[in-house]
Amino acid sequence: MASSSPSLTLSQALLARTTSFCSSNLSSADHVSLSSVSMPTFSGLKSKSSLSSSTSSFSCKPIHYSGSRRWANSIRAVAAEKVDKTTEASLVEKSVNTIRFLAIDAVEKANVGHPGMPMGCAPIGHVIYDEVMKYNPKNPKWFNRDRFLLSAGHGCMLHYALLYLAGYDSIKEEDLKNFRQWGSKTPGHPENFVTSGIEVTTGPLGQGFANAVGLTLAEKHLAARFNKPGHEIVDHYTYCIMGDGCQMEGVANEAASLAGHWGLGKLIAFYDDNHISIDGDTQIAFTESVEARFEGLGWHVIWVKNGNNGYDEIRAAIKEAKAIKDRPTLIKVTTTIGYGSPNKANSYSAHGSALGAKEVEATRKNLGWPYEPFHVPEDVRKHWSRHIAEGAALEAEWNAKFAEYEKRYKEEAAELKSIINGELPDGWEKALPTYTPESPADATRNLSQQNLNALAKVLPGLLGGSADLASSNMTLLKMFGDFQRDTPEERNVRFGVREHGMGAICNGIAHHSPGLVPYCATFFVFTDYMRAAIRISALSEAGIIYVMTHDSIGLGEDGPTHQPIEHLASFRAMPNILMLRPADGNETAGAYRVAVLNRKRPSILALSRQKLPNLPGTSVEGVEKGGYIISDNSAGNKPDVILIGTGSELEIAAKAADDLRKEGKTVRVVSLVCWELFDKQSDDHKESVLPAAVSARVSIEAGSTFGWQKIVGSKGKAIGIDRFGASAPAGRLYKEFGITKEAVIAAAKEVS
């Protein structure tokens, strides 16, 4: 009945879809001619139990265009199995409706938000948080907790309702009533830095799913490193709910491909298959077979046909997923968005707006919900209250286990503890290499590799890799092998050409444990591919180290597609991120020092492909101040001119200064390696470096001049590149674009 011939028009197909959805809400006894069903019908609380233990007798299979239709039957729908049920069905239903109405009521009070997703996914949410997950509400950061991520972050009221019912201190009734208000614990999308119990910041679609891959990677890595026979001290699952939107995003496919490659068996992702996206039925833009794709990506796929009240199906699917150890599982759960709303269910109108008082009333009636807004029935509250004691017991049990482990494996326990607590080992920074002007000239990407390998010896949580450019980005940790399916204890992560997925996975790793220090790498220009993930690093306070090489036209012949121009400026404008462009060995070491210390602020290191000399006057301490003097032949803080450079152009500034000094000028050379750090310095320091009285300033940087006016002032001159690059040897490009000593000297004479 639900199959469609390719000759169906779109509108016919949409109608067929609507009716096919309706059918899943009818009991077998209610089976009616489909032609008579024109609107979704909900049978309400009372009749649900008759549906909960059997698969609907007629299929709820979505209609696909012919292109992918043949896959529709290839995935086995999960059969409802007999599983241990500890809660009677009616109480489950009541709990689920509590979740639904908490979401409905909070959105209604805010008069803005997304009720539809929580209404549709409440059953999944209930099963996960009430029956399956291990967590301790009173210690949301308990290390061995199962992790849950709402990749469909707009449905955050689902998560807030669950945290509230489970007894987390972060969400009280008051907070639900303050949904989406200034200063509340319940912002419009989940924010880990605001609300305990939220693992990452989600909302931008696909990110949360990729974060979940990162969290699962972290678990697999730590388990492989630290577990011992009989001592499974790292042992948890990562759950995630993703929607149709997440499925469409490329970043999710990148992360899914890696999860399959790595065989992340402890990742269980629910796909909320509600067929509604903002523009309407997903048929208008999304007719692929997600199942076939995920199977191709190496996942185990299960289809729960009745996600609206097929609790046993959901339970059985989770059980099956857990039994599959060698690959991640996607549980496609067909749900109805806005389930329970008589007039808005299964339509876009339930997605992103409050239902409205009238429809809320109708929904209350339809689902048999006689309570006031925000009410949690006593039996539901009592039922959920056990999680506080259970969670405490789970943690206590684990603590005892850990104590045992600590006795037997003292060293490993100490290392794991440092990862759990995020404490850097004493004196770690002494491992960083030092350089003198006599040290051989080298590319900062190579110097970066020296730093990474030095850090690998002292930072137990350092792990990472490149998006298929390890040998160009110079990111391999030589003392370790590759993190792979069968060698997850290793620390070189091979991300393939998946920059966006890489960044989002690193966010997940960082948020798994504070002592994990993920780094990742590509060419600087390709931050464009992963900018959404980098922004989440900054927003969610994940101290990722972004190792970005080939940072200017200095990369030469690859040409303008590969040459960053506007990228330094674009990150300097981004909040809570450190954009570092070291000039040589000491500055590279300084950049790593800064990056490692900033565990709640991502750092981007822009590094050269080409060799650079070690300059007199550069220092780690200087980098920590963001901007500092590397040479000066003036007195009284009043040079004739100040030359300011970053990265590979600091050398040019230094050479220009030499020449100008020979002509009798007093010249200061300033390295402005990190604008954000310089901004944070005292006025005294800033004045000591860039005195207000000296307006004769020239900057040089092989990138956009955008933003440099702040530094050089109206009377100064910024030398840079405000066009795209070109394909030619680097030396030629520097000359053609005027990034030269001669240009600096000319500008200096002009302004001074």
Added chain:
Amino acid sequence: MASSSPSLTLSQALLARTTSFCSSNLSSADHVSLSSVSMPTFSGLKSKSSLSSSTSSFSCKPIHYSGSRRWANSIRAVAAEKVDKTTEASLVEKSVNTIRFLAIDAVEKANVGHPGMPMGCAPIGHVIYDEVMKYNPKNPKWFNRDRFLLSAGHGCMLHYALLYLAGYDSIKEEDLKNFRQWGSKTPGHPENFVTSGIEVTTGPLGQGFANAVGLTLAEKHLAARFNKPGHEIVDHYTYCIMGDGCQMEGVANEAASLAGHWGLGKLIAFYDDNHISIDGDTQIAFTESVEARFEGLGWHVIWVKNGNNGYDEIRAAIKEAKAIKDRPTLIKVTTTIGYGSPNKANSYSAHGSALGAKEVEATRKNLGWPYEPFHVPEDVRKHWSRHIAEGAALEAEWNAKFAEYEKRYKEEAAELKSIINGELPDGWEKALPTYTPESPADATRNLSQQNLNALAKVLPGLLGGSADLASSNMTLLKMFGDFQRDTPEERNVRFGVREHGMGAICNGIAHHSPGLVPYCATFFVFTDYMRAAIRISALSEAGIIYVMTHDSIGLGEDGPTHQPIEHLASFRAMPNILMLRPADGNETAGAYRVAVLNRKRPSILALSRQKLPNLPGTSVEGVEKGGYIISDNSAGNKPDVILIGTGSELEIAAKAADDLRKEGKTVRVVSLVCWELFDKQSDDHKESVLPAAVSARVSIEAGSTFGWQKIVGSKGKAIGIDRFGASAPAGRLYKEFGITKEAVIAAAKEVS
């Protein structure tokens, strides 16, 4: 023989792979025990013909990890069919080796580049350009040509060699010798704006494939609109070569999903399955079943097992692909990177560096190539020379066809011509709506919709849509239906939640015909997802209109994940793009005027979610100047203070001016709607708007202040937001972040 048990170590698997690749280069007669084969062996020119007509007797199947291994046999490998062969096998081989050595020699001379891909893909390239494609080398822009895109853009020497052999004027021997040099026609990655015959700019992986989807969409759309029974005047294929890297990128999956959804039967994508990426064998990061994924995405998939010399297999696959009308085809072609190089084939070392004189010599010997560098054997040259006459004939035939069409369908022919030539209809701009201060306040996203719908009536090439936010971005063209598989003549494109794919597809549409004016839309913050595609718009000179709504904290409750902060600055720093932030109706119309006129420069329109009043003084002409005065009560170009705003904050500046004027100040209010346009104005205009003598300046914009110092100067003050936003009602956010009239007034008093 090529199957591996999951217990193989990675290094064992890699070894097995190497040997399995070797085997495909041996004729059946040469079948030897694999254990005795430890290095790739190439049998050279002479023995190739024995292989060209049959599938190798033993499989060249790649080894996959267990996760996806079961898919390896599910895709039927194409059987070599009897097809018309017009060229004797030895000449084909010679032509292919010519292509290989042109690439080898050019890279060698430049001493930098990517020889491996052209060496492996030369057979595909030969078959496409010599046997299959319709084009006219002397008119690379001939409208009805087949399009070819090298998504694996680093292999550009393949394309340059093909254009050279085919007789394109853009590539002469001299150009090949100038590969990757300043000012050459042969840059390090293909650049359409440099080299005729290159359709788009590729290199950043995955983009070219997504562009190909856009080109095919354009063909399907125009064919549906303009073809008449017996008059198939729009009728061409789009070919594309993508590599493993392209396959891994999320943008490619997004575009592939849409291509399958739309049933783009005239898209034929070759997947260069060489199993080598920069970090080594793809086994380390890429073990999914590409075939299963593409089948799931609704594609027809064919596997050519012997891409190194299985010409008949390649021909048969193309024939089969053309026979499949209702879906795109992926032809997976298993090749050997660096084919022919005795010591570097099938390894990373052939990917991104010159082979080196010694290895070039060894390769010449191995492939039996006695010629000097850059030599094209006379018989090969003669063979290819026919394309000039053939191409001219193809075009002439089409011209005759078009003349017939024009006679019968005058109006349609005129419209199609305007799309082909890129001429905007006379007086099109009169369609743009106008507003007065009395017009009702409205969100600029709604005003944008009025403009789009007005333009839809007059611009035959306008088409586009949103990434699943049509009803938020307000982008639907009401007079048209949806572009879909069965309604391709319509103009509302439903991209789904695939921002990156959307941008790249629009680039393809724009480069199909100069008169196509694609627009696309999402929330402004999600430009982060598609920035790589936007940059390609700017670099490749594609005048896309990016309709970006919800452009500040003014979107309110969705919170910081959805609130752009640094985005205006980040695009102001990007070359060749216009970042427009209109304040009201007239400015929105002006922004559209600018966007439509700039066919070689993309425009981003940042538009408000919230209502804004129509301000006295705004104008279309003002927008065209980028910055202009909307009100002023001073004389002699010397106001006490200049207040500068953009978009939704221009209203705040205007209100602050009113108050300040009441206090007796002379105040100028400037709208700086587009910095790039303002930068291009005469010094006189700039001085008339922002006189150097007036340093009392205050700017207000609900975004990062980064870059504003250029406008307000050292003594001015920039009001903005240099932190992430928050979830709360918009009014509250403006107040909390100090984006208020009061703040402007206070700052004005401070600076003046």
